[in-house]
Amino acid sequence: MTKLNQYMARGIELLGSDYAILCGAMSWVSERNLVSAISNAGGFGVIACGAMTPELLDQEITATKALTQRNFGVNLITMHPQLFDLIDICAKHQVTHVVLAGGIPPKGSLEAIKASGAKVICFAPTLAMGKKFVRSGVDALVIEGSEAGGHIGPVATSILAQEILPHLANDVPIFVAGGIGRGEAIAAYLEMGAAGVQLGTRFVCAHESIAHPAFKKAFMRASARDAITSVQVDPRLPVIPVRALKNTGTEAFTAKQIEVAKLLDSGAVDMMAAQLEIEHYWAGALRRAVIDGDVENGSLMAGQSVSMVTQEESVADIIASLAQQAEAALQSRN
Numbered sequence: 205m206t207k208l209n210q211y212m213a214r215g216i217e218l219l220g221s222d223y224a225i226l227c228g229a230m231s232w233v234s235e236r237n238l239v240s241a242i243s244n245a246g247g248f249g250v251i252a253c254g255a256m257t258p259e260l261l262d263q264e265i266t267a268t269k270a271l272t273q274r275n276f277g278v279n280l281i282t283m284h285p286q287l288f289d290l291i292d293i294c295a296k297h298q299v300t301h302v303v304l305a306g307g308i309p310p311k312g313s314l315e316a317i318k319a320s321g322a323k324v325i326c327f328a329p330t331l332a333m334g335k336k337f338v339r340s341g342v343d344a345l346v347i348e349g350s351e352a353g354g355h356i357g358p359v360a361t362s363i364l365a366q367e368i369l370p371h372l373a374n375d376v377p378i379f380v381a382g383g384i385g386r387g388e389a390i391a392a393y394l395e396m397g398a399a400g401v402q403l404g405t406r407f408v409c410a411h412e413s414i415a416h417p418a419f420k421k422a423f424m425r426a427s428a429r430d431a432i433t434s435v436q437v438d439p440r441l442p443v444i445p446v447r448a449l450k451n452t453g454t455e456a457f458t459a460k461q462i463e464v465a466k467l468l469d470s471g472a473v474d475m476m477a478a479q480l481e482i483e484h485y486w487a488g489a490l491r492r493a494v495i496d497g498d499v500e501n502g503s504l505m506a507g508q509s510v511s512m513v514t515q516e517e518s519v520a521d522i523i524a525s526l527a528q529q530a531e532a533a534l535q536s537r538n
């Protein structure tokens with residue numbers, strides 16, 4: 205048994221994979237092809253449900269199952285208006301793992317997932333929330349720092365790891381996400397007590413990823429400093445920051461916020477509707493870039509680890525290099 209296997213043992217057991225490496229759900233990118241390729245290569249793929257309807261999720265799970273015999277997860281956004289219908293779809297397919305993202309899970313959702321026999325994984329933004337989730341019976345936690353691509357919290361991965369791992373790593377398996385591009389970083393978080401890791405950005409340019417060639421090219425050209433966070437322009441309209449490569453779309457988001465803030469002021473929409481409007485905007489902007497290849501006006505959500513994405517490779521090659529680098533780092537400690 206390799207050292208990496210020993211360090212990842214709890215994560216591997218929880219996921220039923222060869223490596224405790226999750227490919228975090230990425231809207232539009234994490235669909236049947238990438239998800240099945242990740243799981244077939246020994247990692248753990250997660251379908252991004254995003255704003256999909258229950259019918260679409262049903263089709264996506266069916267199609268993914270046709271491409272892999274291995275476990276994969278489904279990521280559901282807690283604010284989805286049909287969350288419980290989506291949970292029913294996962295239950296119907298006996299999906300083994302459900303990841304709840306995007307805020308505090310509504311009452312009854314954890315219970316509904318567990319009743320289906322699936323394991324439930326939640327994002328812990330703070331130690332207090334992590335403790336609360338453990339008490340509620342979640343099977344594993346993800347801690348994701350602000351280096352990550354997409355919607356992010358305010359705290360860096362290095363800080364969250366120090367705040368949370370020493371206190372909760374013995375209670376449940378914890379997966380560290382955000383800013384991981386090489387195996388040496390995986391080794392370091394495992395040594396701190398993580399059971400595994402979650403990467404997103406590093407997998408976007410996999411051959412098996414359906415992201416548009418222009419989207420992949422933007423990733424391969426970018427350096428870490430190009431992956432910047434969106435700015436909140438109106439203090440009355442709190443928006444979750446999004447990390448993406450800077451382009452014309454970055455400025456368009458500023459204009460969008462002003463437009464939505466005006467609707468809020470006029471009473472045309474309430475705060476909930478305003479925030480949903482912002483989220484729909486992001487989903488549309490990401491689709492434009494990932495699917496249509498409009499890298500100027502669409503959203504190029506990417507983490508700072510984009511600097512370590514330099515070529516298109518197969519998922520198997522990416523996982524193999526991460527594992528080799530992590531193993532070499534762990535061996536070098538003797």
Ligand SMILES: Cc1cc2nc3c(=O)[nH]c(=O)nc-3n(C[C@H](O)[C@H](O)[C@H](O)COP(=O)(O)O)c2cc1C
Pocket residue numbers: 227228229230231233252254279305306348351352353354355381382383384402403404405406504505506507508509
């Ligand atoms: C293009 C893109 C889209 C993403 N979409 C989602 C999403 O829909 N739901 C989610 O929970 N996380 C989403 N994420 C976050 C990833 O699941 C993952 O946690 C993150 O990419 C890890 O950090 P890294 O990018 O530094 O590897 C997205 C990330 C990227 C780069």
